[in-house]
Amino acid sequence: MKILVINPNTTASMTEHIGKAARAAASAGTEITAVNPVHGPVSIEGYFDEAMSLAGLLDTIRRNPDCDAVVIACFDDTGLDAARCLTDKPVIGIGEAAYHFASMISNKFSVVTTLARSVPALEHNLSRYGLDTRCARVRSSEVAVLELELPGSNARHKISAEIGLAISEDRAEAIVLGCAGMASLAADLATEHGLPVLDGVSCAVKLAEAMAGLSIRTSRLGGYAPPPANKLDGAFRTGV
Template sequence: MRILVLNPNTTASMTEKIGAAARRIASAGTEIIAANPTSGPPSIEGFYDEAMCLPGLLQVIRDTPDVDAVVIACFDDTGLDAARCLTDKPVIGIGEAAYHMASMIANKFSVVTTLARSVPALEHNLHRYGLAARCARVRSSEVAVLELEDPGSNAYARITDEIGRAVAEDRAEAIVLGCAGMTDLTERLSAEHGLPVLDGVVCAVSLCEAMVRLRLRTSRLGGYAPVPRQKLAYA
């Protein structure tokens, strides 16, 4: 099985980190193709970046046809709906993956993401997926995405503080980390706080494996009807 793990920003070091996390969790027979667009924003922080990464993101999917499933490795799940019109293979966003998984191991979870500017986009997604009622609160740590790539930053301290507040104030039973760049912090944070801490990258990879094994494919009826051939030519 081959899974395309698509980092929608252009920061190669982050793609590598995400790919490594995916490979650590993947089953024996699963090949992970980690990729990112060659042009577009170097980090996805808010609505504008979400929009600007889309053509590059969709081009990577079109250029990588021989995969069994696609992970969109941005916590905003940007481009998820559009990608599902391009292929009937499962396409899973890391945000939705973490929300669905958290909903099956906790009554309520809180999200700890990067910047305040990203919070409304996540809240919109939660409403749309129907899982807003399961999320106690979306919190921002005010850690910028690229600070997560800098070992000298105090990113960990700010994230763990915010998790502490989520447990105390929100009665959160689990924490969802709201950025693909936090994938390597999961175990340490979980041990420190004594509750499940979910990273969307590994959740999405595992869900893709499950979908492929179950031979589940995206519906072709309604909103995810295939893009007509002539529309593809305009890309």
């Protein structure tokens, strides 16, 4: 089975980090292709970056048809709906994957993400998925996405402090880490705080394997109906 894991930002070191996390989660026999668009924002922090990454993200899906499922490896689930129009293969966002898993191992979970500016977009997604009723709070650690790539930053410390508050103030029973770049921290933080700490990359890879393994496809009726051929051609021909 082949899973296309797309980092929708253009920071190659982060794509590598994500690819590593994805491969660690994948079953034997699953091949992970971790890619990022050539053009677009270097990190996705809020609505504007999200919007500016969409054309590159969708073009990346179009250029990589040889896969069984797609994982969008940005925690705001960038372009999820549009991607599901473009292909009927399962498309899984790392945000939604972690939320769905968290809702099956806890009564309430909290999210710890990067910057305050990203919080409303995540709250919006949770509401759209229906899972806002299961999320106690989306917290920001005020760690920028690319700070997670820096050795010597005190990112881990700030994130751990927010997890502590999520337990004491939100009565969270599980934690979802709200950035693809936090994947490598999950295990340690779980041990430290004594509750499940979920990383979206691994959850999404497993959900992609699960759906592709059952040959489940995205519906072609209604909102995810494929665009007509002339629109598809036009969309990518102009170099957008």
